[in-house]
Amino acid sequence: MSLVVYLAAFVFGMTSVLLFPRPRKAMRNPLTVSTCAAIVLGALVFVCAAPATLATVNELTGVPNFGAPLTYGMLSAYSCAVLVLLINWRGGSRERVRRGVLRTVAAYGLLVAAIVVLFVLAEADTERLTDLDTYYAGTPFMREMILLYLIGHSAAMLVMCAVCVKWGREVDGPLRTGLRLILVGALLDVVGFQAAKYTAIVARWTGHDLDVLSTTVAPPMASLAALLCSAGYLLPSAVAQWRALGDHRRLAPLWALVKPASTAPRPPTGWWQLPQVRLQWREVSIHDALLALAPYFDHRLRERVRDSALRAGRSPHAARLAAEAAMLADAARRAAAREEPPETGGTYRLHATEVSGTGGLVELAQALHRPPDGSAAADATERPSLPGSMTEPEEPHVA
Template sequence: MAIFDLIYLSCGLIGLGLLAYKIRALHSNWGSPRVVALISTVFFSAFAVFFAAPANITWINWVTGVPNFAALLVYALVVGFAGSSFALVLYWRYPPVQAWHRVRLILISYGSVIAAMVVLFFKSEVGDERQIDFDTFYATQPTVAVFLFIYLVSTVVGCGGQAYHCWQGARDEAISARPWLARGLLWYCFAGLFPVAFAVIKLFVLLMDWAGERSFDVLSLTAPLMASLSIIPLVIAMALPVFGPRRPSPRLWLRRWRTYFLLRPLHRSLAHVNPHIVLIAPGKFLNPHHRVRRQIIELNDWRWALTPYYDLSVGESAASLARQAALPKDELTAVVEAAQLRAAGTTEARRRPPQRRPAAEIVDGTDLATEHERWVRISRAFNSPIVDAVVAVRGHAARGTD
């Protein structure tokens, strides 16, 4: 019993968390039928799973004073979920007016199913409380058999319709052009297949019980766990279209870490210019986007601080050696900048009085990608043989002058 409680309560709490989030996020759009269908879908699924926990079943039966009332409540919630999820995907796929003609039929049909279930339940003799085997224990009682049959068939139809329309919608050209929305629909399709599988298994066991074959009853006990797990793909389905576009792709995440490690040697070499500005925001240590952004900010600050100590002869020497090596223009510029930074960062260079430099000498990247590429080229050139040679000559000249 403990494992049943753990699974049902965990999945139910996840669903209730999603429900609270959706109500808060969509409270201003309550006039939209699509929003009502969405909130109803999450509401029915979350409470169906939460109330299905054996501990809650006992509590519901005790509070109401009606043996097995929890079975009626949970099954009615499942039927409500099947109907609302079917209505939701119709509102997703069709214009509101066109969808309403179909949704109205769903409301009438599923409302009638729930009403019939209530009548059949109270017409049945179900005085012995059964927490987890209500279906198999009362399967051969005619009114309960009909009760279970219409409940399971309506679940298959509703959730099967949901899965079908989500699958078709994900393949639609207009939706496939928005990959996160298409992925959300596929996950929503996947979420609908769980209760379909649960209902099909239950129907099979019910038919076997009618035929007098009880060896399959164990399947009826485990099938509800499968339905409860549908809350997980449902959460993913509703989160992907909202949060997916806001999250960087794994490829970009890896590219940022690569940029970070390429800039790291240069960043460490210049940190002595002003180590107090080095910052990693709390909770951002493993965020490569934040780490690279801070590297670029700090490198630019150090560059501005060193610019007054730039020596034009260092730049000319670096440019001359770069031309002899037939380096492309971008790499030549990076070599010159790296040589200036490295020479200006030495103790000897900073002993000289700073000089004013025109702003035109300092050219920043025009966008983030350009800025990253420029600093990566400078970092690669910082310890290159050309820069080593230029800085060595400049160091000998400075010591000779002293």
């Protein structure tokens, strides 16, 4: 059983690595910090609860069952971290969030202290590695300690279920799917782990033996619940990274065209750079190049291509993109040939610089592959285009 628990701890803990790729930046985001803290504490709970760990801790400390308050305290800390995560997720004023976090930490801090005190007061000299909850269910002080950790954990999971149900109605897409996975994991924890524990303990109080629920059913249910929760935490981030990878690739034609004009510093490269980081650097570099190419914009060319595209039946937006793509290709050619800027001064903002995010740049990159038809194409190609500017480029060096 220890191997299964350690595996669950590893998978649960690896989620925090994927969510916490850039420590310096992530440390400034309370939501990211609280999410990773909850995941790491959840992984530590599994490590502490493994029979092999319990036996080692008991042997090193020389105190029978010392691993019990350690595990229960860690589980209470995890429950606290879950509530702190929900407080940061809900947001609000900084004072409100700070007050909620302090109250939660204080409450569970007292709970952990009570668990330690009750263990010290209890008579628990017989080491139990797998059935401590039921074996000591009727022992004074141990009984209260066991109930305290279960009640504290139940409160956190029930609050999480309520929040997931509420927010699941207000969001959509990957975030809603992630919330549903977290909800299923929390419900499985409540039903498969906590309910099994409560039932086995009450059975002991009434003279019955349902220890199998606590020793055989509850541990794998807790592991499965943790894996579902970790998948829910990770899913929105994973989808965002996948979309960033697609946008990064779609921007390749545009980057190949304007790369010679970019003066942005080269970003750090390496396989560990996540797609969102690569996309951010490429977006910054392209915007820098567009700023450098602005003096070479031929607005008469842009107007001719736009008018021709409109006559060919293009929508105003598509015509604007086609015109801007032709003007940008011409500007890149002029800059590469060190020609004088055209005498068509004036200020003009590309559509890609008017919208937030990478959507505008992606549209501009795609327009480079779709030159306007008819006379517009002739206008756009009055001057030879930059070699390779309208074909699939090789992957640039910058991430």
